[in-house]
Amino acid sequence: MKIKTSLLLTIVALAAMLALSACGSNNSKNNSSSPSASAPSASESQPAAGGQTIEATIDATNWKFDVTEIKAKVGDTLKLTLNSSEGNHGVSIDDLGLKIKKGETVEIKLDKAGTFEFNCNIMCGQGHDNMTGNIIVE
Numbered sequence: 031m032k033i034k035t036s037l038l039l040t041i042v043a044l045a046a047m048l049a050l051s052a053c054g055s056n057n058s059k060n061n062s063s064s065p066s067a068s069a070p071s072a073s074e075s076q077p078a079a080g081g082q083t084i085e086a087t088i089d090a091t092n093w094k095f096d097v098t099e100i101k102a103k104v105g106d107t108l109k110l111t112l113n114s115s116e117g118n119h120g121v122s123i124d125d126l127g128l129k130i131k132k133g134e135t136v137e138i139k140l141d142k143a144g145t146f147e148f149n150c151n152i153m154c155g156q157g158h159d160n161m162t163g164n165i166i167v168e
């Protein structure tokens with residue numbers, strides 16, 4: 031009987047400790063989590079300057095891009111889509127090591143300032159060399 035009682039006490043004590051620690055971790059979770067914590071924590075440590083997602087669609091025709099300047103801030107993510115409503119064109123951003131085919135969308139993390147030229151990467155005809163533009167990251 032005595033052994034049973036002390037065992038019971040031990041179990042009660044353990045249960046109480048578990049309840050306390052569970053309670054404690056719940057509190058700290060509530061304090062530290064932001065309401066919209068769906069993004070991975072790595073992106074939350076970015077400087078406050080950027081952090082936006084900018085969507086841009088470039089439409090290519092023979093022989094120009096309808097968008098020739100895209101502005102963004104350091105820390106932004108550029109979601110870039112290439113359409114081609116006339117001819118067969120692509121986009122290369124050599125400074126960022128990126129190539130996009132028509133119909134493709136890429137997400138580019140802009141983590142450094144500068145002007146990054148893009149140009150058509152498919153030999154599409156006489157106006158091919160005119161098909162350029164800039165992504166300006168400030």
Ligand SMILES: [Cu+2]
Pocket residue numbers: 119120150151152153154155158159161
């Ligand atoms: Cu071209």
